[in-house]
Amino acid sequence: MFKKILIANRGEIALRVIRACREMGIASVAVHSTADSDAMHVRMADEAVCIGPPPANQSYLLVPAIISACEITGAEAIHPGYGFLSENEKFVQAVQDHGLTFIGPDPEHIRLMGDKITAKDTMKKLGVPCVPGSDGGVPTLEDALRIGEEFGYPVLVKATAGGGGRGMKLARSAEEMKNAFRTARSEAKAAFGNDEVYLEKYLGKPRHIEVQVFGDGKGNAVHLGERDCSLQRRHQKVFEEAPGPAIDAETRARIGKVCAEAVAAINYAGAGTIEFLFEDGEFFFIEMNTRLQVEHPVTESIFGVDLVREQIRVAAGLPLSFSQEDLQINGHSIEVRINAEKLPNFTPCPGRITAYHAPGGLGVRMDSALYNGYSIPPYYDSLIGKLIVHGRDRPEAIARLDRALGELIVDGIDTTLPMFRDLLRERAVLTGDYDIHWLESWLERANLTGNA
Template sequence: MIADIHPFDRILIANRGEIALRIQRACRQLGLACVQAYSSADAGAPYVRCADEAICIGPAPSRQSYLSSAAILLAARASGARAVHPGYGFLSENADFAARLEAAGMTLIGPTSDAMRVLGDKISAKRAMISSGVPCVPGYEGALAADDAALAIASDLGYPLIIKAAGGGGGRGMRVVHNPEELLGAIRITREEAERAFANANVYMERYLQRPRHVEIQVLCDHHGNGVWLGARDCSTQRRHQKVIEEAPAPNVDPALIARVGKLCVDACRQIGYRGLGTFEFLHEDGELFFIEMNTRLQVEHTITEMTSGLDLVELQIRVAQGERLPFTQEEVEVSGHSIECRINAEDPTTFVPSPGTVEFFHAPGGPGIRVDSHVSSGYAIPSHYDSMIAKVITWGKTREQAIVRMEGALREMKIEGVKSNIPLHRDVLQSSEFRRGGMSIHFLERMLDDRRRSQGANKQA
């Protein structure tokens, strides 16, 4: 057996909400016991009751519970769990947490801490991609200072440019620069923000693509040097860099381009020594893909890859962590049909202010090609301490049009009472002619919302 593989028959789930329930289901399919870590705010949650064992790891604030590596490690030891599944968010991409598990002889359901460090810093990640031949956004991959050298680099690249934090994520730590007069101030401000938010003041510079799409490629690698890519997803429907709707495969993108870059992604994983699930995120513009970052974890939108590939990605993720070889080759991967996911959040659909509270009535849609991943039921109290997503509605169809029609029907059928939800926003997006055509840029939803605000303002004035 490979030295860094430790056997386990019990997994601590260090996350909450629908993903905790999703991981529990995969554990049961594999005959593994699941221990649910939870905060005091989630004590009555259904996924806590469904687990084989549950351990409270602290009070409601994330930093004292789900973001506390000490509390999670203590819970794992107390429960006898030899593996931890971090889900997504929280500690899922924290290399220091992964290293602590490794030192304790435990398994993180994910990559090694070394791979996380390489890919978690966007400067080192970009260098690794360049060395593997993965196409990257033109830019300067070194750390920048607010000096004359930065001005010279920017002049060579051409404006507009974007300054990014090396340790950033989720749309934070970025600033667009349109001319030399803005550059040095933008670097200083972004460095200060990066230091506060990520404890890493390094920033770098790239050419700013003005109408890109967000396209990502899912990969899966084992401990034995085997790897596959599992198709592409389009996540361009975003608000403030946060994904709202995702679909697979990415419409109106050359499949030959995806295949060529997908192979390069797997080659990069082999070079880095990556294992487990991972997602390469790209900007797509003018028929080309440009790498921007890699997510070293399970993605929220893994569901649409499951629907189009017929694979259980969470189960495969756990099997790989146990040291198993991939059960199929690249040639055996089959992608069929089209899938769409809508993230249903408890928030005002106009102002986007979170709407915590008690869900007085919850009805999930059903029917052919419809899947709902949620931990919510009637009477569930949504806490104010965490992300506002309460469900993911996923549809599959033989064609993109069928997947859209099924999603429209599912959203009509879905009922959430007692709290506000963003279902009306999803309906508006699905009905827009630009979404129907496919291939929208990442600015599509923001433009749509701006148009709506201007229209409402004009109506008030009239």
């Protein structure tokens, strides 16, 4: 087992990894920019190294600085968290080339799943159901128009290197395709340095379902059920739950088995998430994330496992600490992502926290790096905390979430808390009867002052 791990991240996910290290008796090293000198992950780690100025490309994305921090502190392994360099195969290769261990999959698996066309082709060969669409990249508008007519409109134009909705445009007709194709390519080039796009059939009212998988890198893998992440704004998840309210035990076992067998077949190591659109009882693969997900706590809650601990164990060469038979669902869990944003326009709202009180009680978990007096810097993602609740069933989890939201205090800045308090008054949320378009439709008509 490792004696010291460096966490190449910040905020609540860095704290999450530090806590797992502490429970395992492993020393932790935090890296930070000058803007994060007073951050909680810096305070809680056993050691801390400043790696640069506030811009992420001069600190948290600066590979030489992170490698140097390992050499200075004697850290043997790097946990990337999520975001930043967590799915950068060149970073993983550099880590390995310097004799260090990357706590995550091998670079070839990150590369394989990082390109949407290659990932889709691989999954199709492994028996994972995929959305109908182009067989590969679509180089010209003429090709796009031909494929659009073949599959029938509406269709989605998507960047092969995309994510988070960037480089993705909807075309409802041949006329709309002309603008959608050009815009998607332009966005993809600006965001990812790669303007290649592909086409997929647009599904009308699907749910976003993702399956948590875990492999040991030696041909063994398990699945830990699914999460429903359908409540999204601009393709960004805000409310996640497990198990999915629309998935029955037979369907869960079927798709879970397919996913576990797929990652086992490629000798995948560590945590991964296979994401699907789900409509009319059918799953359609959209992508695989080769890292820990923001919403991993809901899976931990219903299975009673520590996914970060398992990541560390597998990276150290140990076998999985549980089998598929050991994984039995217990109750229901919901997570809401709380952002420092001003409603109704979701404008980023950095600033000083004048009062902070985290909720508590049975089945309540608050993952956050906030504290009284902390100043949220303007340079990074606006996520400031995740409130996770667990109950014996979905109604109890919702009641617990409602109660916990009432206890949570974050003063000094604007947050998205009012949105969640309002959402829990909506019948669609209370019954679980929603799809990936529901939230944006609700936002268009909702009064986000606390009285939706």
